[in-house]
Amino acid sequence: MTSDLDIPVLVGDGGETYRETVRFEGRVVELFVHTPSGLADLFAADVRARRGVLQSMYATGLVLADRDGAAGRARALAETDLRAGPPPLDPATVETTRYGLTDALDDLVDAADRAERLAVAGSVFDAAANLLLDHHRAWTGTGKWLPRRLLQADPRRGAALIDGHLRVGASGEPAWLAEAASEVLALTGGPLREGYRRTWQGAIESIAAAGR
Template identity: 65%
Template sequence: MSSDADDPTHPVDQARRLAAEWFPDALSAVLAGSTVSGRATTTSDLDIAVLIEDGGETRRETVRFEGRLVELFIHTRAGLDELFAADTVSRRGVMQRMYADGLVLSERDGAAARIKRHAEDALREGPGALAPATVESRRYVLTDALDDLADTADVVERLAVAAVVLSTAADLLFDHCRAWTGGGKWLPRRLLEADPGRGGALLDGYRRLCEYGEPEEFADAAAEILTLAGGPLREGYARTWRAAPEPHPSAPPG
């Protein structure tokens, strides 16, 4: 990716200066996110993954550099292995995508290139299938939410229920496609990557409900995904409570 030599505020140039000034001894520094994907705006932050020598601290840090907000993902080799593992469990593949799609700002001895190949392999392999009990739980939640969506006439309640339908149906579609998930703005992007037809129908229906208060297309799209996962689940469903494990403290959201 080229930058405008006459514009010192170009985000790629700023990222290179930050890497050179703050992490001159890093094994590698990689710029990722909207700046690399072409979605950046004038207010977009910089997402930079920094590989440091063993013995350092794996952490995430938000800073400001030359007036621009920067999200730093700093890690050792062992720390990166842990982050890759955590992102595989969460099914989001955040760090894997940063390295697979990112722009190398600096590296020593081909460190960034090796991680890039590893990240690309992991992304191609995809996340594992959800446990049957988890799929069953998602089916139950989506069945209940679709019933609530049909029953409620209150606008605010309908929008709240629709958010549950969207996230749960998305989880089931990602699992059906063995695709990586996403949160926030990445949810619709990942849905369209995973299944442009069904994912697009779900998003179009959600937008129609939000804009015009018409839930029918949204409900139909979610019901189709529910069918892929095994269909509605009401009576007969049972579960045993288990404490959820604590998330890894350095794992970034995605």
């Protein structure tokens, strides 16, 4: 098994909050060491990022030791955050993502080069996933967690996006992904071209990064 083992460790307020990778008996282990105040800060950051990664770790993990009830209190806080769900994307971000997805869908269908089509498919998948998860006020994720969160939030539409993305990689055919992403776009306000305007705010916005 090559996947690492994630172990949160709670220490007192006089300690330090940090993350460390070690190897134990041949297994890679990720230690997430938190003070109570450090954990509260990280929980708040994960909520703002709409990911809820640490909350999921604390809410679903196996408690190995809990001498003073700290693990139980941390689990309760994590469960409260997860039940509340992530904050919604602000309207400007939704609009920007819709505009970017509309443009990327055109590129996906028009791309003659297979490598370019595959690259564009990644942007389409990410943007549609962000819109769909926001529509359901569901937690997002990166890497292996993104398809998992999609299937949890919307089994049918999430599966369609995943299947469409896989088909682009396997055969180069974009039709299934384009159809799945277009359905998500229609669900979240529809395509956006004419009428879109965004005032420069000092940062370049990316449809792939929206909401992360």
